Amino acid sequence: MTRKVLWGIIVILLVTNATTLFFELKPNEQVSPSQENQAKPVKEEDEREPVATIDGTEITHQDWLTSLKEQHGEAVLEELINKEIVLQLAEKNDIKIEKKLIERELSLMETMQTITDDKTIQTKREQWEDQITYNYYLDELITRDIKINEDTIKDYYDSYKEQFDFTETYQLSHIVVSSEAEANKITKELKEGASFSVLAREYSNDESTKDKGGYLGYFSKESAYFPSEYYEHAQKLSSDAYSKPFKTNQGYILIKVHRTLPGITFTYDELKNQIKRQLALDYVGDSYSPKVLWEELNVNWMYGD
Template sequence: MSRKLLLALIVVLLITNIATLLFWDNEQSIVRNNDEEIEINNDGSVASIDGEAISYEEWMDSLRNSYGENQLEAMIDQAVVNQLAEAKKIDVHEKVIEREVALLTSMQGVTGEQEFEEKEEEWREDIRYRYQLQQLLTEDTSIPEEEVESYYNQYGNEYDFASSMQLSHIVVQNFETAEKVIGELEEGASFDLLAQEYSIDEESASDGGYLGFIRTNSQFFPNGYEEVAADMEEYSYSEPFEADTGVAIIYLHRKLQSIDFTYDEIKPYVESELALNEMDQSLQADPLWEELDIEWIYGE
């Protein structure tokens, strides 16, 4: 993935992950703050400072004035790319989307299953949009075959994704202690709290035993962990087993499979990436607006 595409993707993800989302009707609104929904009377206030209120209407006016044009422009960009991509039959290979989802997943901390599913849906939409936009912007720019092949031969492995596992662990001195930990886990105790209490791995204990995402081909992957985790379901913990530093219990948060591309599979995306660099074109949909009849309140 090009630096321009990665930067654009991160910017959009930051925008779409703003904690507060608004939904409104004529009388009441629902403000979503992370996972909590708060009902607000549209005629009421949203804050009070020493008795001086800020009304819901003032808040909405401020949001519209500050972000209204940008948000509407982003919505038009999305519609433009969707329409042109459909008309020109430009789609994104599912394998490419899976690779980008895996890359973004590996950048995350610990997330619950439902939370991840919601994130993944947003990611997929944005990844498809960004790759379609890149191909639409570069469709009239031709890159010589030998240049594409040369670039692939030099950087092609950077498009692949190495299998990774997101793990936490609890390391104790003996199986007797490990069975005690298992008993508490079966009773519903928190894995990260038990790690803080029992684990003798000082580097990870304070973080609830969290080890992060580790590539399975990495020299830092603990001995024996991959073999145990290979047969585990995501969001589950293992039975105790002998490890290099004691008796371990691992928790498998996520398991990401390797993704490899052939030249033919990745060629269209290498071509559009090279074309975008040659054009010195930013990943913005503005140049595509002239292909459609667009009217909006901020201008033509």
């Protein structure tokens, strides 16, 4: 994983955590099963009511908001200003980012998820795309005046172009049993509507994944310790489909493909601007701040200059 991607992931997580302090789910908003398991229900907000009562002592809604503002207000407001400045300057400078670069980072982010329904993944991808696009715009704005020789860009592409590719990747679960008869029995139960994860917990011999419903994670043909037979069978399956039993040195295997992320490759023209940004950032270093862009627009905020 490149430094660019790693820092992008860190920023997304930090922004998500900060924003969570200020926003709650609306009472009628639909919540996925995974969210229900992770979050406690939130009562409908009434600013006239205390947000907590401790042995008769109330913490008011205003007390709560004031504390949030004092502890996190400046940082969150600065982040909102930074985003607006970057978006305005990106439009003003007609900055365009190669869509395949954004799709590649979205795929990398998705490989860090567990089994998730399509609606939740789509929501997450929209959130990630906003932050990823912001990061690319910021990099372009910060490095726009730095000149990089095209021969240097071409040499970098020739040496490292494979690092930008995203290999076709599958999200898999498996069931491992000792005999063909057991595998055929499981196949029959699957055809009758049984849950793959439930059957994995009941029958699988793989102790490391059994309690997780056979869940393995995301794999590609480049993944270490990944049996080639798994990849060969996964290629033949659509999302949310399972294989016929096949034999390996582990025993008889059934795999299920939860999601498939298609491969992404790039031409030189598609990567040229990204490589230029990446090389230019080496001159800038990691300590740059969006605040250097504030002087390009008229910014007034409650915390002063």
